[in-house]
Amino acid sequence: MSVNKFIITIEDNAEVFTCPPGRNVLKAMEQLGRKGIPVGCRGGGCGVCRVQVLDQGGYRTGKMSREQVPVEDEEKGICLACKLFPEGDLHLKVLGKWRKQFLTGTV
């Protein structure tokens, strides 16, 4: 039986939402009206949506700016939510530069 939705949990604010296969995490969050990951260019370039995958439920990434995600960061599970495609349930930590303001509601 194929899975038709993955469960995404954002550790920082305990937000939980689902993401279907083939959709990026940022888009799934926005479509469901959920919050937690700051939204920027939606194209893998600005780095605002940087997250770290805390467990390896399985995922793949699209093309990301190397300036925002150097190879050594990528090896630690750091990626851009707008280019993050889950292949299993994921726990995420928000790393983007607006993280603090966003989580406290000042952005």
Ligand code: FES
């Ligand atoms: S929103 Fe700009 S890199 Fe994801």
